[in-house]
Amino acid sequence: MNKNIVGAVLTLVVVAGCGKSDPPVGAGAASAPVSAASGAGAPVSVASVRAEKRDYDVQLEATGTVTPLNSVDVKPQVASVVTKVHIREGQFVKAGEPLFTLDARADEANVSKAQAQLQKDLASLADAQRQLTRSQELFAQNFISQGAVDTNQALVDSQKAVVAADRAAIEAARVGLSFSRIVAPSAGRAGAIGIFPGSSVQPGGAPLVTITQLDPIAVSFNLPQRNLDDALQALRSGGGSVNAVLPEGRGKLTGKLQFVDNSVDASSGTVKVKAVFDNKDQQLWPGAFVNVRLAVQTLKDAIVVPQAAIVQGLRGKVVFVVEPGNTAGVRPVEVVTAAGTEAVVTGVRAGERVVTDGRQNLRPGVAVIERAAEAAGGTGRRGASAPIEGGAVAAKAPAASGGLP
Known part of the structure; x- marks a missing residue:
C-alpha cells in the first residue's frame, strides 16, 4: 500500500517537471506577438488625410x-358651349395664345344689334343738328324766338348722349364676344384637359385647363x-x-x-x-x-477636416494627427461649423495629416503606419498616404486605457 502511494507521488513530480521544461507545441508562438506588442509597442495601422486651408461656405x-x-386655373367667364380646343395636354403655350373657342353666335348678334342702334341714333342726331342750324338762321332774321333755338339745342345735346350710350353698348357687347375666345393668361405648360368640342361649360365649374x-x-x-x-x-x-x-x-x-x-x-x-x-x-x-x-x-482661409476625424474626449473634442516621426499626436480642436462630411475647426495647421481611420487604437506617442485611404473604406477625401516602411502592415495594438486627453 505504501509502495503504491510513493509511486503515484513520483509520477506527479515527473509530469510537473516535464511541463515546465517542455512547453506544448505552438504555445510559444501564440505568446510571442503578445509579448512583443506589449513590450515593443507595435505600430498601429491608420489612414489619414491632410487638413485643407481654403474658403468655406457656411450653408x-x-x-x-x-x-x-405662376399657376392659373383657366375658367370660362360666360356659360356657353365649347366649339374648338386649340391645345394639347402637356403643351407649352405663350401668353395670348388661343386655348379654347366658345359658341359666340349670341354675342355676335348683340354686337350687330348695338351697332344698328348706333346708326339709328346717329341719323337722329344729324336731323337734330340740321334743325338747330335752321332755327339759328331764323332767329338771326327775327322769325323765331330764342326759346325755339334753345329747344333745338337741347334736342341735339340729348341725341349726342344717346349716341355715346350706343357706343358704350357696342363696347360692352364686344367684351361679351371676347369671352368666347379664351387665351393663355401667361406662358407655361398646359395640364390635363377634361373638356372637348360640344362640352357645356359654366363660370363656376371645373377649370378647363391649368397653365x-x-x-x-x-x-x-x-x-x-x-x-x-x-x-x-x-x-x-x-x-x-x-x-x-x-x-x-x-x-x-x-x-x-x-x-x-x-x-x-x-x-x-x-x-x-x-x-x-x-x-x-x-x-x-x-x-x-x-x-x-x-x-x-x-x-476665408478656414481649416477643413473630415468630420469622421473628430473624437469626443474627456476634455473636449480632439483629432489625432500623424507627427513627422510617424507617431500619433493629439490636437484639441473647436468646431466652428460642420455640414455633410466636412467640418471647419481651429487647433489644426493646414497640411497636417489627420487620422480618419484607426483612431480608436491610438494614444499620444504611439507609433503609426499609414495605409491608403481607399483601403480604409474611403474615409479621406483627398488624403495622401505616407510610404509604408518595411513593406508590411503590423497588427493593431490593443487600445490603452486613458489614451484620450
Whole structure:
C-alpha cells in the first residue's frame, strides 16, 4: 500500500517537471506577438488625410418643395358651349395664345344689334343738328324766338348722349364676344384637359385647363428662427447662393433667395423662405421635394477636416494627427461649423495629416503606419498616404486605457 502511494507521488513530480521544461507545441508562438506588442509597442495601422486651408461656405440645409411662380386655373367667364380646343395636354403655350373657342353666335348678334342702334341714333342726331342750324338762321332774321333755338339745342345735346350710350353698348357687347375666345393668361405648360368640342361649360365649374409656369421656378422651405438674421442678410446682399440638390444624385441647380416671410410661425418656430431657379431643362417639377442649401457666409482661409476625424474626449473634442516621426499626436480642436462630411475647426495647421481611420487604437506617442485611404473604406477625401516602411502592415495594438486627453 505504501509502495503504491510513493509511486503515484513520483509520477506527479515527473509530469510537473516535464511541463515546465517542455512547453506544448505552438504555445510559444501564440505568446510571442503578445509579448512583443506589449513590450515593443507595435505600430498601429491608420489612414489619414491632410487638413485643407481654403474658403468655406457656411450653408443652412433644409428640405424644400418646388412651387411654380405662376399657376392659373383657366375658367370660362360666360356659360356657353365649347366649339374648338386649340391645345394639347402637356403643351407649352405663350401668353395670348388661343386655348379654347366658345359658341359666340349670341354675342355676335348683340354686337350687330348695338351697332344698328348706333346708326339709328346717329341719323337722329344729324336731323337734330340740321334743325338747330335752321332755327339759328331764323332767329338771326327775327322769325323765331330764342326759346325755339334753345329747344333745338337741347334736342341735339340729348341725341349726342344717346349716341355715346350706343357706343358704350357696342363696347360692352364686344367684351361679351371676347369671352368666347379664351387665351393663355401667361406662358407655361398646359395640364390635363377634361373638356372637348360640344362640352357645356359654366363660370363656376371645373377649370378647363391649368397653365403652370416652369421656368423660372421657385423652391419654398422653412428655416429655424435662429437663422432668420442670416436669411435676411443674404436677401439684402442680393439673394446669396442657394443650391437645390436633386434626389438620387441627379445633380444640383443654383439659384437666388427671393423672399423671406414677414412673420415666424408660432407653432413651429420657423420662417418661410423662397428661392428662384432657372429651370430650362425642367429638372425641378412642381410638388417635388429637394434638399436646399443656403450659403449665408464665407469663411476665408478656414481649416477643413473630415468630420469622421473628430473624437469626443474627456476634455473636449480632439483629432489625432500623424507627427513627422510617424507617431500619433493629439490636437484639441473647436468646431466652428460642420455640414455633410466636412467640418471647419481651429487647433489644426493646414497640411497636417489627420487620422480618419484607426483612431480608436491610438494614444499620444504611439507609433503609426499609414495605409491608403481607399483601403480604409474611403474615409479621406483627398488624403495622401505616407510610404509604408518595411513593406508590411503590423497588427493593431490593443487600445490603452486613458489614451484620450
